[in-house]
Amino acid sequence: MIADSISQGFQWNFNENDQEFSLHGSLRPQRSEEMNSCISALENSVSGVSGRFYVNVRRLVRMNNVAFHAFAGKILDLVRGRSDLKVHVTTSSVVGWATRKFAVLETMSENITVGEYDNEFYPGQTFLEEGGFIPILRTQTKLTWRHERAILQRHGLEPGLQVADICCGIGDFAVLLQKEFQPDRLVALDHSRSSLDYARKVATDFGIRGIDYVFGDASEMLLESDQFDFVTCRHSLQVFDRPELILQELLRICKPGGRIYITNEKNSHCLGEPRSESIQRTYNEVARLWAHFNMDIELGPKSRRYLIDAGLEDIQMESFMVTNLDGDPQDFADIIQSWEDVYAGKMAVERGDSEEQIREFRQGFQDHIFAAKHPRGYAGWPIWVASGRKPK
Amino acid sequence: MQATSEGMSLNSDVPQMLHMDLDIKDFCSDWAHCDLMSGYLARMVSHNRLDSLLFSNLYSSALNELLETVFRVHGEDGKLECAVRRQGNHDRIELTFPADQPTFETYRQAIEKVQASDAEALYLEALFTEDEPDAGLGLLELGVDYGARLTIDRLENGRMCLVAELALEDETE
Numbered sequence: 001m002i003a004d005s006i007s008q009g010f011q012w013n014f015n016e017n018d019q020e021f022s023l024h025g026s027l028r029p030q031r032s033e034e035m036n037s038c039i040s041a042l043e044n045s046v047s048g049v050s051g052r053f054y055v056n057v058r059r060l061v062r063m064n065n066v067a068f069h070a071f072a073g074k075i076l077d078l079v080r081g082r083s084d085l086k087v088h089v090t091t092s093s094v095v096g097w098a099t100r101k102f103a104v105l106e107t108m109s110e111n112i113t114v115g116e117y118d119n120e121f122y123p124g125q126t127f128l129e130e131g132g133f134i135p136i137l138r139t140q141t142k143l144t145w146r147h148e149r150a151i152l153q154r155h156g157l158e159p160g161l162q163v164a165d166i167c168c169g170i171g172d173f174a175v176l177l178q179k180e181f182q183p184d185r186l187v188a189l190d191h192s193r194s195s196l197d198y199a200r201k202v203a204t205d206f207g208i209r210g211i212d213y214v215f216g217d218a219s220e221m222l223l224e225s226d227q228f229d230f231v232t233c234r235h236s237l238q239v240f241d242r243p244e245l246i247l248q249e250l251l252r253i254c255k256p257g258g259r260i261y262i263t264n265e266k267n268s269h270c271l272g273e274p275r276s277e278s279i280q281r282t283y284n285e286v287a288r289l290w291a292h293f294n295m296d297i298e299l300g301p302k303s304r305r306y307l308i309d310a311g312l313e314d315i316q317m318e319s320f321m322v323t324n325l326d327g328d329p330q331d332f333a334d335i336i337q338s339w340e341d342v343y344a345g346k347m348a349v350e351r352g353d354s355e356e357q358i359r360e361f362r363q364g365f366q367d368h369i370f371a372a373k374h375p376r377g378y379a380g381w382p383i384w385v386a387s388g389r390k391p392k
Numbered sequence: 393m394q395a396t397s398e399g400m401s402l403n404s405d406v407p408q409m410l411h412m413d414l415d416i417k418d419f420c421s422d423w424a425h426c427d428l429m430s431g432y433l434a435r436m437v438s439h440n441r442l443d444s445l446l447f448s449n450l451y452s453s454a455l456n457e458l459l460e461t462v463f464r465v466h467g468e469d470g471k472l473e474c475a476v477r478r479q480g481n482h483d484r485i486e487l488t489f490p491a492d493q494p495t496f497e498t499y500r501q502a503i504e505k506v507q508a509s510d511a512e513a514l515y516l517e518a519l520f521t522e523d524e525p526d527a528g529l530g531l532l533e534l535g536v537d538y539g540a541r542l543t544i545d546r547l548e549n550g551r552m553c554l555v556a557e558l559a560l561e562d563e564t565e
């Protein structure tokens with residue numbers, strides 16, 4: 001399961017600006033001499049450093065004790081030889097052994113610290129991951145599925161494929177896929193443990209088998225290269241400050257000839273009648289608010305450019321609108337209410353908006369709900385779907 | 393190399409998942425076999441775990457240390473057999489291989505350290521020694537860091553069995 005392309009061999013590099021030495025790949029040498037050039041690179045890097053030296057092993061997938069003995073021993077030597085030097089080792093929670101293994105260094109010297117890279121993961125994580133958002137994600141998927149179930153077929157999804165849903169959230173899309181499209185294999189990956197716990201519980205409760213829910217970081221996945229026919233990533237490129245990095249990873253795990261399928265929003269195009277002006281004002285503000293937190297809720301129409309720039313072929317793109325007429329208008333209203341709770345209730349507060357600004361901001365959401373429930377009203381939430389083929 | 397779903401076992405009450413065997417000389421002809429075998433087996437036994445990627449990464453690391461130890465310390469002629477078993481969240485790895493008396497003695501001493509009350513201190517000491525690491529370092533790590541229960545058994549025909557019992561998923565959750 002661990003990527004062979006990662007496990008074959010290892011590399012290191014030193015970033016002088018950040019005083020950071022990183023190790024990548026798989027390190028299982030037979031003799032410590034095989035580590036010599038890496039160890040001298042480490043020594044050289046440290047010699048030019050003042051203050052804190054960072055060692056990054058986040059992408060180190062495998063390491064045996066021969067390598068660890070050589071590497072950890074050298075780090076300890078270095079701090080013991082220079083009283084001004086402090087070392088911080090950054091591990092990844094995705095690689096199960098790494099934090100425990102490196103933690104022993106902390107017990108050997110108080111100038112060495114070891115920490116997992118996890119916090120502040122992406123800009124809006126704290127807002128979006130809190131429990132309260134979960135039911136709303138389910139309602140969102142319920143409404144988008146009405147449209148996407150047919151759209152997915154147009155973009156090439158059919159039964160029997162190897163499918164990955166990256167940034168799967170609470171996993172309900174994966175459940176729907178599993179039921180409707182019976183993939184041969186379905187991997188659903190996210191970097192939120194609470195969402196995955198929820199996802200596994202839902203799958204068990206519904207008697208759904210065969211979905212492989214995995215914990216991982218979409219920007220550096222441990223999945224092997226070239227193995228999926230269809231890779232989906234929904235409503236998620238828009239939460240990263242560098243979506244192109246995620247896209248590269250989606251491309252890597254996709255088979256040549258397979259397709260990448262993404263959906264994203266452009267919130268300033270949410271609309272409603274009556275009270276369209278107030279609604280418009282609020283959603284323009286939503287776009288600015290997300291931008292303030294380095295996320296791009298306006299990404300939807302930019303999908304075509306992102307996919308072309310990533311090197312994909314045969315780009316297909318379309319949009320659809322979730323509206324109050326998709327089933328029960330209350331569902332639509334519930335979604336908008338949860339947006340208000342998170343965007344106005346948390347993010348705007350965090351940004352430092354005044355009470356007056358927040359009151360006005362909230363009004364547009366309430367007017368959107370009003371439009372949705374109005375007997376002659378119309379309310380919409382537009383979404384852009386784009387997919388492209390990985391070149392053979 | 394052979395892989396069968398049924399094989400000889402010391403402890404047949406724990407269901408066996410896989411059994412592989414190969415000549416110890418073939419195994420020791422290339423160091424990369426440790427990595428390849430541990431990666432391959434880890435992949436085979438991870439598909440139905442709570443988190444297949446985390447599990448297979450941990451399993452491969454643990455199994456690799458066992459295989460590297462056997463690569464370094466083993467007797468002359470015969471087969472290396474590897475059986476993997478599971479009951480619930482408990483995984484059991486059994487490596488059976490040729491071992492003359494000094495070989496068995498080396499393992500006995502290594503296991504003694506793992507079971508010692510100051511195993512953790514012994515682990516740190518082995519890890520940060522200036523010399524080449526001791527062949528038992530991997531076993532110590534498994535005991536201390538992975539919470540593995542390690543045992544050895546003397547078998548007939550100059551063979552021995554090294555058993556590691558692990559609960560990997562409890563650790564990661």
Ligand SMILES: C[S@@+](CC[C@H](N)C(=O)[O-])C[C@H]1O[C@@H](n2cnc3c(N)ncnc32)[C@H](O)[C@@H]1O
Nearest residue numbers: 122167168169190191192216217218234235236
């Ligand atoms: C807006 S939600 C979308 C979830 C789901 N695809 C849906 O449509 O409901 C964004 C998801 O991206 C996940 N995420 C954020 N950063 C991630 C990372 N680095 N790796 C994997 N998932 C990540 C979050 O945990 C969250 O579940």
